[in-house]
Amino acid sequence: MSTANVRTIVRVRPKSLRELSTNAVDLLTTDDNRNEITIHPPPEGLANSRHRHRVRGPRVFHFDKCFSPSAIGSNGQALEEEALFQNTGPYLVHSTLEGYNACLFTYGQSGSGKTYSTIGARGQTGLVPKLSGFLFKEIDRIQAETNATIRVSISVAEILNETVYDLLESKESTENDIHADASTHYFSQGFSQFEVENAQEIDAFLRLAAKTKETTIADESGKTHGHTAIIFKIHQKIPKTEKQISLQKESYLQILDLGSFGRNSHQKSENGIPSEFAGNDESLSVLNRVIASLTSKKHDLIIPYTDSVLTRFLQNALGGNCRTLVLACVSPCDFDDTFSTLRYAEAARKIKNISVINTKKIYGDSDENEFDTIVSSLESDRVQMKRHEEHSKKLLAIIDDLKTEYESRIRSLELQNTALKNHLCLAVDAYLNPVELNFPKKPGNKSQKSLNEMLQMELTEFQKDVKLLAKDFEGTVLSPQEFNPPRLQNIEEESLRHDSLLD
Numbered sequence: 001m002s003t004a005n006v007r008t009i010v011r012v013r014p015k016s017l018r019e020l021s022t023n024a025v026d027l028l029t030t031d032d033n034r035n036e037i038t039i040h041p042p043p044e045g046l047a048n049s050r051h052r053h054r055v056r057g058p059r060v061f062h063f064d065k066c067f068s069p070s071a072i073g074s075n076g077q078a079l080e081e082e083a084l085f086q087n088t089g090p091y092l093v094h095s096t097l098e099g100y101n102a103c104l105f106t107y108g109q110s111g112s113g114k115t116y117s118t119i120g121a122r123g124q125t126g127l128v129p130k131l132s133g134f135l136f137k138e139i140d141r142i143q144a145e146t147n148a149t150i151r152v153s154i155s156v157a158e159i160l161n162e163t164v165y166d167l168l169e170s171k172e173s174t175e176n177d178i179h180a181d182a183s184t185h186y187f188s189q190g191f192s193q194f195e196v197e198n199a200q201e202i203d204a205f206l207r208l209a210a211k212t213k214e215t216t217i218a219d220e221s222g223k224t225h226g227h228t229a230i231i232f233k234i235h236q237k238i239p240k241t242e243k244q245i246s247l248q249k250e251s252y253l254q255i256l257d258l259g260s261f262g263r264n265s266h267q268k269s270e271n272g273i274p275s276e277f278a279g280n281d282e283s284l285s286v287l288n289r290v291i292a293s294l295t296s297k298k299h300d301l302i303i304p305y306t307d308s309v310l311t312r313f314l315q316n317a318l319g320g321n322c323r324t325l326v327l328a329c330v331s332p333c334d335f336d337d338t339f340s341t342l343r344y345a346e347a348a349r350k351i352k353n354i355s356v357i358n359t360k361k362i363y364g365d366s367d368e369n370e371f372d373t374i375v376s377s378l379e380s381d382r383v384q385m386k387r388h389e390e391h392s393k394k395l396l397a398i399i400d401d402l403k404t405e406y407e408s409r410i411r412s413l414e415l416q417n418t419a420l421k422n423h424l425c426l427a428v429d430a431y432l433n434p435v436e437l438n439f440p441k442k443p444g445n446k447s448q449k450s451l452n453e454m455l456q457m458e459l460t461e462f463q464k465d466v467k468l469l470a471k472d473f474e475g476t477v478l479s480p481q482e483f484n485p486p487r488l489q490n491i492e493e494e495s496l497r498h499d500s501l502l503d
C-alpha cells in the first residue's frame with residue numbers, strides 16, 4: 001500500500017500567431033527550476049477580468065513540475081517535449097507494471113494545448129504514442145528477465161453530455177452499462193477491450209477511435225467537445241515459484257484528455273453568454289467541486305463523484321486507489337481562464353491517494369483459490385476502511401463543533417428566558433397592583449364618562465397583551481396556575497374604583 005499526493009504538472013504553451021500578431025501581453029512568469037508560475041493581472045484597460053478585484057498584484061502558484069515554452073530541438077520537437085515525457089511516462093508505466101492503477105488527465109482552457117500534449121499534432125508526437133512505445137519496451141524487458149506473461153488491452157471512450165461513446169465499437173453506453181471493476185474499484189467495465197501486442201497496434205486503434213469520433217459525434221467543423229478516455233488494462237501472470245505459487249496482477253492505466261472550458265470555447269451557455277464552463281458540459285464544474293471538496297478545510301463528507309460521468313471515471317484517480325498525474329495546460333495571455341486553471345491545479349496537489357498493488361496469488365494450476373481471493377478482497381476492504389475511518393474522524397470533529405455551538409446557544413436562550421420571566425412578572429404585578437391615579441375632578445358627567453370609557457379600553461388592551469405574553473411563555477415561564485388574569489368582573493370593579501377616585 002502506498003500513499004501519495006496527486007502530482008501536478010503545468011505546461012505553458014507559446015503565444016499563438018493571433019496573440020503574436022495582436023501583441024497580446026504575456027501574463028506569466030515561469031520558473032522551471034523552482035516549479036513556480038507567477039501570474040500578473042493584466043494592465044489596466046487591457047481586459048475586463050472577473051478575478052482582478054481579488055488579485056491586486058502578482059500571484060505565485062507552486063506545482064510538482066512546470067514547463068515554459070522552449071526552443072525547437074534538432075529533431076523538430078520542442079525541447080520541453082522530452083522533459084515532459086520523462087516526468088510523466090516512466091512514472092505511469094512503472095506504476096502500472098508494478099500493479100498499481102495509474103492515471104493522467106489534462107485540464108485547461110480551450111486551445112491551451114491539452115490535445116497537443118497528449119495525442120500530438122502536425123509532426124509533434126504527444127505523450128500517448130511515446131507512452132505506448134515505452135510501455136512495450138518495458139514489457140519486453142520484464143518478460144525477458146522474469147518469464148512473466150503480460151497482456152495489454154485497450155479501450156477508448158468519449159464522454160459527451162453524460163453519454164459514453166465506445167469509440168472502438170461505435171456504440172453508445174448508458175450510465176448503467178459502465179461500472180467499476182469489482183476487485184480494483186476501477187470505473188472501466190462495459191466498453192469493448194481489444195488486446196494489443198505493440199505500439200503500432202495501439203496507434204491503429206487510436207486512429208480507429210479518431211475516425212469514429214469524426215463520423216459519429218463531431219460537429220460540422222469536425223471538432224468534438226467531449227472528454228476522451230484511453231484505458232489500458234495490464235494483466236500479468238508471474239510464473240510459479242518452488243512453492244507452486246504464481247502471481248496475477250491486474251492494473252489500469254488511464255489517460256483522459258478533458259474537454260475545454262473557457263471564454264474562447266466553442267459553445268456558449270444556455271443564455272448565450274460565455275461562461276467558465278460553457279465550452280463543455282456541466283461535468284467540468286462537477287470535477288471542480290470534487291477537487292474543492294477533497295481539499296476543503298471544512299472536510300466535506302460527501303464528495304460529489306456521482307454527479308457526473310466524468311467524475312465517476314476519475315473517482316479512483318482523485319482520492320482513491322490510483323497514482324495520478326494532472327497535466328494542466330495554460331495560455332500565456334488569458335488572465336481569467338489561466339488563473340482558474342492554476343488555482344484548481346494547485347488545489348489538486350493536496351489530494352491524497354492510497355494505492356495498492358492489485359495482485360492475487362494462485363496455487364497450483366487453479367486460479368480460484370478461495371483463501372487468496374479473500375485476502376485480496378480484505379486488502380481492498382482495508383483501504384476502504386481506512387478511508388471511512390478518515391471520514392468518521394472528520395464527522396466527529398464536525399459533531400464536536402456543533403455541540404459547542406448548540407451549548408452556547410442554549411446558555412444564551414436560558415439567559416433570555418430568565419430576563420423575559422422577570423419582565424413578565426413585573427408586568428403582571430403592575431397589572432394586578434396598579435398605581436392609584438389621582439385624576440382631577442372634572443365638572444359635568446359627560447367628560448367623566450368618556451374618561452371612564454378610555455380607561456376601560458386601555459384596561460382591555462393591556463389585558464390582551466398580558467394574556468398574549470403569558471401564552472407565549474406558557475410552560476416555560478409561568479404555568480397557567482401561576483398566572484391569574486383578571487376576569488371581566490374584576491375589570492368592572494376596577495373601573496368603578498377609578499370612577500370613585502374621580503368623584
Ligand SMILES: Nc1ncnc2c1ncn2[C@@H]1O[C@H](COP(=O)(O)OP(=O)(O)OP(=O)(O)O)[C@@H](O)[C@H]1O
Nearest residue numbers: 013014109110111112113114115116117121259260
Ligand atoms: N506547447 C505547444 N507548442 C506549440 N503549439 C502548441 C502548443 N500547445 C498547443 N499548441 C497549438 O495550439 C493550438 C491549440 O492546441 P490544442 O488543440 O492542443 O488545444 P486544446 O487545449 O486541446 O483545445 P480544445 O480542448 O479546445 O481542443 C493548436 O494549434 C496547437 O498546435
